[in-house]
Amino acid sequence: MPAALEEITPSWLTGALAPQLASESVTVTNVESDPIALGVGFAGGLGRLSVEYDRDSESAPKTLIAKLPSAHAPTRNLLTTLGVYEREVRFYQSVASEIPMRTPKCFVASFDSESKGFILLLEDLGAMRSPDQTVGCAVDDAKLAVETLAKLHGSIWNSPLLGEWNWAPNWDAGAEVFASSFPGWWARLQQNFPSAISDEFRKTAEMVTPHVASIKSRLSRRPVTLCHGDYRLANMFFDDTDKASPLVVFDWQAVRVGRAPYDLAYFLGGSMTVEDRRAHERQLKATYYASLIQAGVTNYSEHEFEEDYGYALLDLVSFTALVGGNLSFDNEQAQNLMIGLISRVADTLSYVDAERLIANLP
Incomplete structure (x- = not known):
């Protein structure tokens, strides 16, 4: 090989x-x-x-x-x-x-x-449209991405297939490793991108630190589905000539079994500009939830969906530290992509009641 x-x-x-x-x-x-x-x-x-x-x-x-x-x-x-x-x-x-x-x-x-x-x-899909994640996802593309995501999640919602795909780990697999490694990852993230870490993001990270494993356990409870795990604009092509299947999604290395809203939170929080996300997040979440119900999902309330979305955003703190503290950013484009992810996730988290969510963890 x-x-x-x-x-x-x-x-x-x-x-x-x-x-x-x-x-x-x-x-x-x-x-x-x-x-x-x-x-x-x-x-x-x-x-x-x-x-x-x-x-x-x-x-x-x-x-x-x-x-x-x-x-x-x-x-x-x-x-x-x-x-x-x-x-x-x-x-x-x-x-x-x-x-x-x-x-x-x-x-x-x-x-x-x-x-x-x-x-x-x-x-090779290089001839298709591939928007720049650092510029941000257009609202129409975001709508297509969340509708398509809901169809994926709905199709495998609590499916027996999830048990057969034993190579796809549950969301809390390795949670203790994440928990013990997070302080070091976070320290390296701050060292690698010192100007990108806001005081508010730093405070949220301090709150999350003792609860990294518990947050992952919360996201691994049923109902669960197959999550892409890295659902972002840089992992998408848009085929504007195909009205039936215009979105192509790749890079499935992070696929896992867990609560569906993680993919949505990661996409909206990391792939849209702060301004567009603030203006359209509520409607895009509503579009996703309606599409999920249309795909056949039952017994999943809007309240539960909103709670899962909040815990998914908290989980993004450890993910951001994992990526920014360990992977290679050896050119300006990579650095700008990571800086954009940090600032966008931090802003999205600023609208979440982290203290309440953490207090309600088991």
């Missing part, structure tokens, strides 16, 4: 694509790779493969997106320990074709249980 883009050879790629192109009997004669998404994807290495074959073929992809472990050793070691690389491979192997959310076509999904290496070869 290739461990880096430059290790993807014509011979290896021919064998890897053979099951998908069995009827074609084509041979890869040349493959060139170029790194992409620098400063956008923190957790893995991404590259676009340009592929040539020994004969013409309509079904053989001329370009592919390759995803491999991060070349940044601390990031790679952390995410391997957390199991996120294996998780995304299992998602494409078992789930992608079963959900009402469009994902990139997957040509290869392979994980080595001994080396913990992995590789994904995905459909």
Whole structure:
């Protein structure tokens, strides 16, 4: 299995694509790779493969997106320990074709249980519209994203399938590790992004610190569904030519089983500008909830939904510290993306009664 883009050879790629192109009997004669998404994807290495074959073929992809472990050793070691690389491979192997959310076509999904290496070869969607998360999600795109999210959540609400997908951890898996590691992560976050941490955000983090594990336990209680875990604008393409399925969602490394509003809170809190979120958050939450009920969810009140949304925002404190305190931000685009996430999440949290929510934890 290739461990880096430059290790993807014509011979290896021919064998890897053979099951998908069995009827074609084509041979890869040349493959060139170029790194992409620098400063956008923190957790893995991404590259676009340009592929040539020994004969013409309509079904053989001329370009592919390759995803491999991060070349940044601390990031790679952390995410391997957390199991996120294996998780995304299992998602494409078992789930992608079963959900009402469009994902990139997957040509290869392979994980080595001994080396913990992995590789994904995905459909190249680079021609689609891909808005800049640092600029912020447009309101119409946000409406589409929350409606599509509700359909996903509703389709697997308390489903028996969640028990079969044992590679997808419950929300509180590793909660004690998060709790014990959070103070160090938070310290590094402040060191890495000192000007981005407001006094109010710092106070909220101090309140959350003793309750990191309890918040995760709260979000793992039924009713639960399959959560994307990293539902943000940078992980979306918009196909404006396809009215039936215009949204394509990728990067499923953080998929977990938990309370549905986490994905919504993360998306609204991290992907919209502060001004747009303040102006439209209430309506977008109402759109999501109505779509969830329309998808068949019952016995889930608006009050319970609002409470879950608040706890999800509190959980974002530890997630923000995990990302900002551990992953690689070695260029300006990556740094700006993280600074934007910090400031937007902090502002969203400022509208939450954190003291009341924490006081009501078991």
